[in-house]
Amino acid sequence: MSDQQPEIYKGLAGVPVDYTAISKVNPETNSLLYRGYPVQDLAAAVTFEEVAYLLWHGELPNDEELAEFEQVERAHRHLDPVVKRVIDELPTTAHPMDVVRTAVSAIGARDDEAADDSPEAELRKAKRLFAAIPAVVAYDQRRRRGLDLVEPRDDLGYSANFLFMTFDEVPELPVVDAFDVSMILYAEHSFNASTFTARVITSTLSDLHSAVVGAIAALKGPLHGGANEAVMHTFDEIGEAANVSAWLDDALAQKRKIMGFGHRVYKHGDSRVPTMKTALDSLVGYYERPDILDLYNALADEFVARKGIHPNLDYPSGPAYHLIGFDTELFTPIFVASRVVGWTAHIMEQRASNALIRPLSVYNGVDQREVPAREPVE
Ligand SMILES: CC(=O)SCCNC(=O)CCNC(=O)[C@H](O)C(C)(C)COP(=O)(O)OP(=O)(O)OC[C@H]1O[C@@H](n2cnc3c(N)ncnc32)[C@H](O)[C@@H]1OP(=O)(O)O
Numbered sequence: 001m002s003d004q005q006p007e008i009y010k011g012l013a014g015v016p017v018d019y020t021a022i023s024k025v026n027p028e029t030n031s032l033l034y035r036g037y038p039v040q041d042l043a044a045a046v047t048f049e050e051v052a053y054l055l056w057h058g059e060l061p062n063d064e065e066l067a068e069f070e071q072v073e074r075a076h077r078h079l080d081p082v083v084k085r086v087i088d089e090l091p092t093t094a095h096p097m098d099v100v101r102t103a104v105s106a107i108g109a110r111d112d113e114a115a116d117d118s119p120e121a122e123l124r125k126a127k128r129l130f131a132a133i134p135a136v137v138a139y140d141q142r143r144r145r146g147l148d149l150v151e152p153r154d155d156l157g158y159s160a161n162f163l164f165m166t167f168d169e170v171p172e173l174p175v176v177d178a179f180d181v182s183m184i185l186y187a188e189h190s191f192n193a194s195t196f197t198a199r200v201i202t203s204t205l206s207d208l209h210s211a212v213v214g215a216i217a218a219l220k221g222p223l224h225g226g227a228n229e230a231v232m233h234t235f236d237e238i239g240e241a242a243n244v245s246a247w248l249d250d251a252l253a254q255k256r257k258i259m260g261f262g263h264r265v266y267k268h269g270d271s272r273v274p275t276m277k278t279a280l281d282s283l284v285g286y287y288e289r290p291d292i293l294d295l296y297n298a299l300a301d302e303f304v305a306r307k308g309i310h311p312n313l314d315y316p317s318g319p320a321y322h323l324i325g326f327d328t329e330l331f332t333p334i335f336v337a338s339r340v341v342g343w344t345a346h347i348m349e350q351r352a353s354n355a356l357i358r359p360l361s362v363y364n365g366v367d368q369r370e371v372p373a374r375e376p377v378e
């Protein structure tokens with residue numbers, strides 16, 4: 001027998017596990033393509049609804065296809081009263097990610113097509129879920145503030161309606177545009193941890209909603225989606241730009257991870273950050289909050305100078321959602337509302353070319369041994 005141990009790739013770092021035609025993350029060129037289109041070009045030219053359609057169907061919709069999709073989306077925007085009751089049973093001390101995870105589970109249990117995994121049914125379920133999540137997130141934000149549900153408005157696009165259901169007013173265009181850009185940028189990112197989770201679950205031939213529930217659980221962690229919320233906690237801790245150096249000395253001495261920085265794939269900067277930073281700049285101008293930008297720049301400049309580790313998308317998104325008026329704990333559920341598009345596109349891709357995902361482990365526990373004899377019980 002050979003003593004040679006197989007090589008272990010901790011965290012699957014650098015290991016390609018399958019093909020995907022949905023997006024291409026290129027760390028050499030700091031670029032991200034959705035179905036071949038650079039994400040920053042999409043953000044400048046089309047809406048989040050069009051990007052969702054593109055990610056699912058492989059092509060941007062024509063006018064007729066978009067109108068048809070918008071009709072479906074608007075028809076499923078209302079919060080199902082049963083799902084509302086489920087949410088109302090949850091304490092407002094529960095993390096909003098737990099609420100959205102529970103709500104998606106309930107939505108799945110109530111979906112007539114839950115067990116139908118044909119490509120057509122999967123696409124219909126994906127679109128209904130996409131339409132339903134904003135009401136869950138918006139209502140959860142409102143109930144935490146002691147406010148009632150706001151019914152959706154059919155005359156508004158996805159992002160304007162999402163903000164309307166949250167704040168009971170239609171924000172001005174710069175706010176809607178910045179939010180829509182963030183939704184486009186968050187929608188898809190190849191085999192990240194939550195998408196891979198969804199693919200693992202799908203690979204057992206489980207259903208679409210179960211895979212999304214698992215993906216939400218994976219996204220919650222601060223090494224992944226939970227970082228956008230953590231960025232705002234960091235900003236609160238630091239307070240103002242002048243405190244950055246001292247705060248960083250302390251944080252690095254304690255070997256703390258600085259949230260919103262670093263990435264498993266991009267080592268020279270996240271392709272999406274420049275576009276989201278422009279959206280943040282526009283919000284800072286609109287809300288007249290240069291202090292936020294000063295803090296943002298001071299921390300980014302100093303951390304990059306000291307460690308050479310660059311901001312990821314969660315870094316500009318956190319303060320952007322704060323300026324729009326969301327409570328910090330709601331930031332990652334907003335990410336869910338966007339990433340559900342990527343997850344469901346991957347669920348469909350996995351199902352279309354499935355192989356059970358089941359890697360190997362190398363045992364390093366105690367050697368085989370005998371179970372100790374027990375005295376017979378009288
Ligand atoms: C949308 C998204 O999900 S983007 C990611 C959001 N997550 C965050 O912002 C959390 C903070 N960042 C991190 O924890 C990491 O950068 C990760 C998990 C995202 C990627 O990390 P990995 O590829 O696994 O690299 P790893 O964590 O091993 O980091 C390599 C080195 O850089 C350091 N490093 C990486 N990111 C950071 C950070 N944000 N703060 C401080 N040090 C960091 C690590 O401590 C490690 O140092 P060492 O070699 O001296 O031990």
Ligand SMILES: O=C([O-])CC(=O)C(=O)O
Binds near residue numbers: 193312
């Ligand atoms: O790709 C990753 O590992 C994390 C990420 O940026 C994302 O999911 O958007």
